[in-house]
Amino acid sequence: MARRMGETSRAEDLYRQAAGQETAALNALGGDSQRTRGITAVSAVALWYKGRGYSAAEQLAHYCFAAGRLPQFATAQLRELLELIWAAEAAEKAGIRFVTGDVLVSVRGGQVIHGGAPLDLIVQKVEGIQTVLFRTVEMLLARPFRKRGGPPTDIQSMFRPWLFQAPVGSYQFAVRMEEPKQTELWDIGRPRVESVTETFFKVLGATSTNLEELSAVVPDTQYRAAFLNLSRNLAPTGKTFDRLEVRDASAPKSPTVTFVSAARQDLNAALRKLRPRASAGEGEQVVIRGVLRGVQLDKDWLEVTAPDPPFGQAEHIRIDEAGDVLDDVVGPMVNKKVVVTAVHRGSKILYRDIELEE
Numbered sequence: 001m002a003r004r005m006g007e008t009s010r011a012e013d014l015y016r017q018a019a020g021q022e023t024a025a026l027n028a029l030g031g032d033s034q035r036t037r038g039i040t041a042v043s044a045v046a047l048w049y050k051g052r053g054y055s056a057a058e059q060l061a062h063y064c065f066a067a068g069r070l071p072q073f074a075t076a077q078l079r080e081l082l083e084l085i086w087a088a089e090a091a092e093k094a095g096i097r098f099v100t101g102d103v104l105v106s107v108r109g110g111q112v113i114h115g116g117a118p119l120d121l122i123v124q125k126v127e128g129i130q131t132v133l134f135r136t137v138e139m140l141l142a143r144p145f146r147k148r149g150g151p152p153t154d155i156q157s158m159f160r161p162w163l164f165q166a167p168v169g170s171y172q173f174a175v176r177m178e179e180p181k182q183t184e185l186w187d188i189g190r191p192r193v194e195s196v197t198e199t200f201f202k203v204l205g206a207t208s209t210n211l212e213e214l215s216a217v218v219p220d221t222q223y224r225a226a227f228l229n230l231s232r233n234l235a236p237t238g239k240t241f242d243r244l245e246v247r248d249a250s251a252p253k254s255p256t257v258t259f260v261s262a263a264r265q266d267l268n269a270a271l272r273k274l275r276p277r278a279s280a281g282e283g284e285q286v287v288i289r290g291v292l293r294g295v296q297l298d299k300d301w302l303e304v305t306a307p308d309p310p311f312g313q314a315e316h317i318r319i320d321e322a323g324d325v326l327d328d329v330v331g332p333m334v335n336k337k338v339v340v341t342a343v344h345r346g347s348k349i350l351y352r353d354i355e356l357e358e
Contacts, residue, residue, distance in 0.1 A: 003100060004195065015051030022047055023060060038074030042252045045081050050100070050250060054089045058082065080104065080166060080249050084174065087164050098162070099177040101197025104249035105129060108170035109242025117171035121240055124332060124356075128234045129175055129246075130161045131328045135226055136200045145222040148297065148327050159196070166249075174249060197248065204246055204257045207231035211270050225274050228267055229329045232355060235264035240358040268355075275352060283345030288317060289357060292338045295330055297323055302330070302351070304340055322351040330354060 003011035022044035029037050041064045048057035061078045064070060084102050107117055107125060134151040137159050158180040166172035177196055206214040207227055218224040234244055238261035247256040290306030300323040305316055319342055333356055341353040
């Protein structure tokens with residue numbers, strides 16, 4: 001509550017007090033309570049970390065490793081926390097602080113192996129996470145909805161996402177948001193700034209498992225549609241990888257947001273509901289598979305090179321009525337394989353939807 005009120009120093013002091021109590025509880029546990037020891041150890045280290053008691057957090061983690069008797073899940077989570085602690089210590093020595101919350105992303109299955117993954121896949125997911133974070137900031141700042149271009153320069157300069165290595169899993173990376181150095185320049189109160197990653201997890205949680213909750217988290221219909229599109233870009237089709245997990249590594253008890261191929265189908269269904277109802281004479285729906293080669297959204301069209309074009313169209317297919325597509329949704333798709341849902345009407349192909357094809 002103190003953190004949400006913007007009372008950062010008091011919040012960190014309370015976290016350290018809680019960490020001291022949790023450490024005492026850990027020391028009081030018997031040797032036969034292995035699972036309870038693991039849960040309590042992770043909780044205590046996480047509390048020291050949130051209170052910026054980095055030295056105490058590191059010492060306690062190493063003590064727990066040396067003492068043994070930890071379940072596998074606790075060992076893995078303590079290693080994740082140590083990576084975050086070392087990164088935070090190095091950042092603070094350089095005068096850099098981060099917004100509360102540590103986004104840990106895991107990509108699993110398919111072509112992803114232990115500790116390795118196709119580079120283009122990971123770059124795509126890193127950019128996707130960054131885009132959702134920036135959109136979250138813009139929404140919390142009540143900025144006008146952006147259809148074209150990247151995030152405003154003031155947001156990019158004040159909220160810089162950082163990429164960190166994470167302990168080897170199937171394939172993992174961590175993202176943190178740098179804290180604005182001059183928060184008094186913002187046109188909002190401190191609580192909104194502190195809630196960036198918290199809202200980010202709520203948005204992804206709603207889009208991955210409970211779309212009915214999304215309206216409460218994202219009241220604005222334009223932002224809601226944007227988050228649905230961006231979340232679909234994160235979700236797997238099941239070809240290259242099977243599962244994408246996102247969680248707050250600094251809050252071990254928080255739920256994990258999981259995207260599987262079924263979630264992608266749910267997102268497609270939700271996006272279809274947002275489209276205007278088709279008129280009786282609209283035309284025949286067509287699905288175009290190819291490479292996105294040209295994008296001219298200001299002129300209301302995009303171009304796909306399709307090896308097997310429908311309806312005898314030329315190999316280079318111009319698709320009109322694409323002006324409502326968002327730059328940060330379609331931008332990462334350029335020169336990549338896509339699936340376009342469109343309507344064939346006379347000599348024209350009219351845009352309805354676009355998604356990446358793995």
